[in-house]
Amino acid sequence: MKLKFIFSCCLFIAVLGSNDAVFSQTKKTAKTVTKVTTTTRSAAGKKDIEAGKMLISKSDCMGCHSLENKMVGPAYITIAQTYPMTDANVTALSQKIINGGSGKWGQIPMTPHPGITSPDAKKIVKYILSLKK
Template identity: 45%
Template sequence: MKKAFFILCISVAVSACGGSSSTKGGSDSAATKETSADADTTVAKTSTEAAGGAAGAAAGEKLLAANDCGTCHKVDTKVIGPAFQDIAKKYDASDANVDMLAKKVIDGGSGNWGTMAMTAHPGLAQGDAKEIVKYILSLKK
């Protein structure tokens, strides 16, 4: 049992470090498609959108699907990290929160949602991180 758990942890860590290449293959592509499908369903149910309107939310959704976010997060279910809807419940869509959360996405870290550290995404542009955060915050129920 411990060996299986260890292998699972290593697999998740390796998957999470997959980077942000849009030419991924194998299971990473399937995870991206699943995240996109989950996000499409949620967008249809969501009435609150962050600053930027529907176009901004769509851009953030596409950026989120193109990165490795779906490895640790799902729209409405906690995986390794919190569900995107839980993040949206915790933070309002203010400019200060968008800036702060975009910095956390780029820098990584832990503490706000437990001890599991979020992988840093240093190759992600600040503007792209903000669009992703705006989309996530638009998922508030």
């Protein structure tokens, strides 16, 4: 009788143990899948985003914009929350950086940046829009 009890205890622990193993295996698999998806998504424009971050730091943008707070112009995070990362938005916003303009966020105009090429402006926009949380 006692032996039977010990035996069923062992069985119980064994089941628990193996369940745990299965569980952590599943967790591991789920983690791997997530990792793969993130890599694929960011790989699309990762190089552009990195380049955009560098270009933005070399220009005068930070004089009127900050990452999280509205200054003369809107915060980059607010811009990112307003515009989804689509080709149309990237093109339109890159033109706005080059040509300047006002009316979207208020009456204060953004100065034009004719020295920034269109491909560079697109990289900058991709960096800004990647800041969406």
